[in-house]
Amino acid sequence: MKKPNDIILRGVTKVAVVIIFTFAINLFFAGHHNPGGGFIGGLAFAAALTLMFLSYDVDSVRANFPVDFKVLTAVGVLIAVLTGMGGVFFDLPFLTQAFDYFHLPIFGKTELATAVLFDIGVALAVIGTAMVIIMTISEDR
Amino acid sequence: MIETLLMIALFFLVLSILAAVYRLVKGPSIPDRVQALDNIGVNLIAGIAIISIFMRTSAFFSVMLLLGILSFIGTIAFARFLERGVVIESERNK
Numbered sequence: 160m161k162k163p164n165d166i167i168l169r170g171v172t173k174v175a176v177v178i179i180f181t182f183a184i185n186l187f188f189a190g191h192h193n194p195g196g197g198f199i200g201g202l203a204f205a206a207a208l209t210l211m212f213l214s215y216d217v218d219s220v221r222a223n224f225p226v227d228f229k230v231l232t233a234v235g236v237l238i239a240v241l242t243g244m245g246g247v248f249f250d251l252p253f254l255t256q257a258f259d260y261f262h263l264p265i266f267g268k269t270e271l272a273t274a275v276l277f278d279i280g281v282a283l284a285v286i287g288t289a290m291v292i293i294m295t296i297s298e299d300r
Numbered sequence: 301m302i303e304t305l306l307m308i309a310l311f312f313l314v315l316s317i318l319a320a321v322y323r324l325v326k327g328p329s330i331p332d333r334v335q336a337l338d339n340i341g342v343n344l345i346a347g348i349a350i351i352s353i354f355m356r357t358s359a360f361f362s363v364m365l366l367l368g369i370l371s372f373i374g375t376i377a378f379a380r381f382l383e384r385g386v387v388i389e390s391e392r393n394k
Binding site for chain 1: 359362363366369370372373376377380387388390391
């Protein structure tokens with residue numbers, strides 16, 4: 160029986176992963192007025208990482224992406240909770256968000272919202288949880 | 301005129317999805333079922349494209365892109381499971 164090689168799969172993965180990462184970041188930032196947001200952006204990011212784990216193997220991806228996903232989940236939940244606590248200090252209800260318009264050098268008049276910080280926490284928690292589930296299921300040692 | 305053509309195309313796409321569902325349920329071997337699943341994904345993307353032309357909106361484009369990515373990854377995972385018996389290898393064996 161011939162030994163299977165996956166040179167085409169690895170070549171496609173090197174191109175497709177970049178596109179999927181870009182699309183995930185686009186979905187993440189589109190979430191304020193359009194469909195998208197932290198949850199679905201994190202899921203698209205986790206899909207790209209899953210594609211890398213599928214076409215390569217666990218050790219070579221972990222060597223180039225040295226992040227402990229359990230720590231990533233904890234940091235994400237902590238960021239989300241602390242952003243929600245921000246409203247409490249100003250005598251407002253929990254999870255109160257604020258936004259304002261700023262003049263940035265390149266972008267011009269830009270709306271900056273603290274909901275983006277909360278979304279970063281949600282995205283990190285989703286990426287960490289999905290990758291911990293996949294790595295736990297796939298490991299056979 | 302164009303609405304009639306779009307509805308006819310959508311009808312045949314739904315017919316194709318139903319044929320793929322029949323192959324998914326009845327399929328004698330596992331590769332038949334995997335190919336039927338991939339075929340359903342492609343036909344769903346085409347159907348969403350026709351609906352988005354029909355409604356003259358661009359709100360469904362990200363849905364099509366995401367569905368394509370997830371269908372691609374799912375097909376690769378099934379193919380690896382059928383060929384190797386293991387989906388994600390743990391150490392490099394080169």
